[in-house]
Amino acid sequence: MGALRRGHWLAHLVLIAGVATFVFPVYMAIIGSTYDLGTIARGQLPLTPGSHAIENYTQAWTSGQGERVRGVPVRRMMLNSLVMALAIATGKIAISILSAFAVAFFAFPLRMFFFWMIFVTLMLPVEVRIIPTYKVISDLNMINTFPGLTIPLIASATATLIFRQFFLTVPDEMVDAAKMDGAGPMRFFWSILVPLSSSTIAALFVILFIYGWNQYLWPLLITTKGELNTIVIGITKMIGTGDAQTDWQIIMATVVMAMLPPVAVVILMQRWFVKGLTESEK
Amino acid sequence: MTRRAIFDNKLLPYLLVAPQLAITLIFFFWPAGQAIYQSLIQQDPFGLRTQFVWFENFTTVLGDPAYRGALGITLIFSAAVIGLAMLSGLLLAVTADQQIRGAGVYKMLLMWPYAVAPAVAASLWLFVFHPSIGIVGRLLVRMGLHWDFSLNGAHAVILVILAAAWKQVSYNFIFFLAGLQSIPKSVLEAASVDGAGGRSRFWKIVFPLLSPTTFFLLVVNVIYASFDTFGVIHALTRGGPGQSTQTLIYKVYVDGVVNLDLGGSSAQSVILLLVVITLTAIQFRYIERRVHY
Numbered sequence: 001m002g003a004l005r006r007g008h009w010l011a012h013l014v015l016i017a018g019v020a021t022f023v024f025p026v027y028m029a030i031i032g033s034t035y036d037l038g039t040i041a042r043g044q045l046p047l048t049p050g051s052h053a054i055e056n057y058t059q060a061w062t063s064g065q066g067e068r069v070r071g072v073p074v075r076r077m078m079l080n081s082l083v084m085a086l087a088i089a090t091g092k093i094a095i096s097i098l099s100a101f102a103v104a105f106f107a108f109p110l111r112m113f114f115f116w117m118i119f120v121t122l123m124l125p126v127e128v129r130i131i132p133t134y135k136v137i138s139d140l141n142m143i144n145t146f147p148g149l150t151i152p153l154i155a156s157a158t159a160t161l162i163f164r165q166f167f168l169t170v171p172d173e174m175v176d177a178a179k180m181d182g183a184g185p186m187r188f189f190w191s192i193l194v195p196l197s198s199s200t201i202a203a204l205f206v207i208l209f210i211y212g213w214n215q216y217l218w219p220l221l222i223t224t225k226g227e228l229n230t231i232v233i234g235i236t237k238m239i240g241t242g243d244a245q246t247d248w249q250i251i252m253a254t255v256v257m258a259m260l261p262p263v264a265v266v267i268l269m270q271r272w273f274v275k276g277l278t279e280s281e282k
Numbered sequence: 283m284t285r286r287a288i289f290d291n292k293l294l295p296y297l298l299v300a301p302q303l304a305i306t307l308i309f310f311f312w313p314a315g316q317a318i319y320q321s322l323i324q325q326d327p328f329g330l331r332t333q334f335v336w337f338e339n340f341t342t343v344l345g346d347p348a349y350r351g352a353l354g355i356t357l358i359f360s361a362a363v364i365g366l367a368m369l370s371g372l373l374l375a376v377t378a379d380q381q382i383r384g385a386g387v388y389k390m391l392l393m394w395p396y397a398v399a400p401a402v403a404a405s406l407w408l409f410v411f412h413p414s415i416g417i418v419g420r421l422l423v424r425m426g427l428h429w430d431f432s433l434n435g436a437h438a439v440i441l442v443i444l445a446a447a448w449k450q451v452s453y454n455f456i457f458f459l460a461g462l463q464s465i466p467k468s469v470l471e472a473a474s475v476d477g478a479g480g481r482s483r484f485w486k487i488v489f490p491l492l493s494p495t496t497f498f499l500l501v502v503n504v505i506y507a508s509f510d511t512f513g514v515i516h517a518l519t520r521g522g523p524g525q526s527t528q529t530l531i532y533k534v535y536v537d538g539v540v541n542l543d544l545g546g547s548s549a550q551s552v553i554l555l556l557v558v559i560t561l562t563a564i565q566f567r568y569i570e571r572r573v574h575y
Contacts, residue, residue: 025406102298127509128554131538132316152309185289214399216513244414262397
């Protein structure tokens with residue numbers, strides 16, 4: 001019994017150390033967002049919160065400007081990120097569920113060819129085709145547009161695979177019954193398949209929302225105008241060369257706000273999140 | 283695997299796959315084809331003359347000391363990030379899997395960093411490790427370490443490794459935990475009855491049963507360290523000081539977007555493409571074998 005207790009004590013210690021390592025940088029960002037430029041620049045940032053929180057957050061939210069930082073209002077960048085994340089998540093789910101429906105429930109020539117074409121995109125991450133993909137977007141006049149920012153990221157091999165996998169478990173009797181009741185394929189899709197897939201859709205949505213919100217390289221290439229900046233890109237632009245004399249209080253307020261939506265999604269939708277993550281990677 | 287009960291419309295299935303296929307063709311296959319084509323030709327800076335040079339771009343790239351330097355940095359960086367992130371993830375998962383009070387709370391508190399963007403993680407670490415304003419950075423300076431990641435290449439490498447690994451621990455934690463929870467409790471109880479202690483139970487039973495998860499995570503972490511850390515490096519060091527944090531993916535970006543060397547950048551893209559294809563193939567074989575989920 002004594003050994004067991006000592007084991008528990010050690011386990012708590014390890015877990016607390018882990019949590020502390022995760023929380024500490026975020027805690028310092030929160031502290032940083034509650035002081036004024038001078039205190040931070042002099043290297044006098046303490047470990048307890050200061051009194052400038054409201055003005056820093058208001059300033060970041062409404063103007064994004066400090067004494068040295070020439071940023072974009074955080075509300076504008078948050079809106080951009082939100083639109084991008086929602087467009088990517090819903091777009092990926094919509095086109096994947098449709099193509100999985102086609103592949104799983106219809107017999108047509110080229111079916112497996114199409115399926116493999118979609119599957120192969122797993123091997124073509126945007127990072128390895130940066131320049132040519134950029135050129136396609138520029139030829140289509142989609143630089144600095146929301147479609148240019150989102151549509152190229154909407155194709156999804158993993159979501160298609162997951163939906164197909166799930167559809168293959170739908171019993172044949174259901175299809176037969178639907179047919180017997182005179183339901184066409186689209187009626188079957190909307191009235192039976194989509195409701196049955198709701199938990200898969202929710203799980204995928206959480207993962208894809210985070211994926212969309214955290215995009216970096218693609219928005220960096222496609223958006224050159226400030227008003228299209230996503231919040232993640234905006235932060236790097238505000239930091240610039242990272243001088244001590246920059247408006248760190250505004251930057252840290254922006255960092256805290258940038259983390260809130262995806263972290264909230266993970267915490268509030270923990271069950272879907274774990275399901276989506278562990279299933280989407282199978 | 284196919285199913286018996288199938289709809290027999292002729293046109294509808296094509297309409298259903300059309301949006302996905304259109305995006306795939308325009309934004310995946312066409313650019314990938316372009317990358318391969320570009321990697322085999324050389325153009326003057328105005329794009330007026332084009333010459334087919336076979337593998338010259340590849341031999342130039344592979345013979346370039348800067349590219350080999352980037353390869354070396356990528357290997358060190360990836361090995362450190364993967365090692366740190368996987369070992370910490372495993373340790374935390376094994377610990378949180380025990381029957382202890384507050385295990386649920388711990389699990390939640392260990393999962394959220396997954397949602398933090400790599401570039402945002404980088405700015406958090408920048409603020410803490412900044413030599414003149416960061417709380418840890420100042421401490422290191424006061425200890426006489428001359429800590430300055432904007433001047434010292436080794437410091438820069440350490441910082442990008444820490445920031446990149448910090449963000450990835452949660453992911454590994456979630457998967458190791460899922461792997462541990464799928465091990466039947468009866469197996470562990472049987473081992474206890476046979477007198478196996480905690481440590482030998484872990485190495486003789488848990489770790490081997492966990493090996494599919496470990497292997498899967500290894501592939502995912504290689505991809506993360508090689509590609510997704512672009513944001514960390516761009517936000518923290520821009521590949522500097524000098525080229526001390528320039529990884530392969532960062533070099534593709536710099537050569538293509540900043541230096542406009544299309545042939546060289548495309549050749550580098552194609553090399554990375556081959557790496558991704560190999561990794562995906564390995565991963566797919568693994569999925570094929572693990573049919574029992």
